[in-house]
Amino acid sequence: MKIDSPINFSLESKKIIDNYNNNKSLHDTSYWSNDDIVKLKAEIKSYYKDKQKYTCVYCNKSIRVNHSAVWDIEHIVPKSTYPRFMFIPENLCVSCKDCNTIKNNKAVLINRSIVRYPMKSSSFSIIHPHFDNYFEHLDIYLGKIYSPKTLKGKNTIEACGLLRFSYESVGWDPSISQTTGLLESAQKLLNDPENAKFYAMEMLIKAQINSM
Ligand SMILES: [Zn+2]
Structure with missing residues (x-):
């Protein structure tokens, strides 16, 4: 758009x-x-x-x-x-x-x-x-996972909190303490293989964002 x-x-x-x-x-x-x-x-x-x-x-x-x-x-x-x-x-x-x-x-x-x-x-x-053409700068997977393609895409994800959609989809509130969040996430991953896909993609995106 x-x-x-x-x-x-x-x-x-x-x-x-x-x-x-x-x-x-x-x-x-x-x-x-x-x-x-x-x-x-x-x-x-x-x-x-x-x-x-x-x-x-x-x-x-x-x-x-x-x-x-x-x-x-x-x-x-x-x-x-x-x-x-x-x-x-x-x-x-x-x-x-x-x-x-x-x-x-x-x-x-x-x-x-x-x-x-x-x-x-x-x-x-x-x-x-x-x-700017939106999709030249980021991709959206499964309607909720925002992945940056450029620095502008990364900055937009951060400025507008777009990771909230993937957090919501797995019921993880990132504002709670990191350790609890990670433990809960790991537990969900073990219990629900369907969600594993989201977590894996989210980790990839975070790695991508961190390396930009
Ligand atoms: Zn919006």
Whole structure:
């Protein structure tokens, strides 16, 4: 998946955005909660949900739910650290709540002191949904095992916590103590040969990630 064209805002929204872009005093993450941009935000969400065919840009899960609470407007470069990029069409997309929450305000720019929004893939450390083809950077096996093909793929897996899908599939909570987790995992492996495949793949992927 790659977003082939960024949003072209309505005239009404363009006016709000022009005003924002020209007023540095407004450049603060709190502007996102401003009542004046409720419609503008709905426009962004609706456009990218359709454009992305209800697919999260980071985990590639398709969520066929229209309710806006399921989807988050995602600022690829975080609006908290770069409020001036808040309405750049190429910095916007939608993602699932989980990916958005985990990615949070992690840095994704290679050069953090840039002034203008970079319009090319190589300026970003993670998969950029407007500039990168998702599956050139990672593979998804059995719908839940994320395997990196490039450094961007690896960074995306880490930034958005994509290993959570393979953990969930085997019922392992990685936040519990390592030893307990490993013991439980080993026990499950012994009890359930079906899961052995997942563990083996997960170990391979971890080895792959560690060697990158
Ligand atoms: Zn997601």
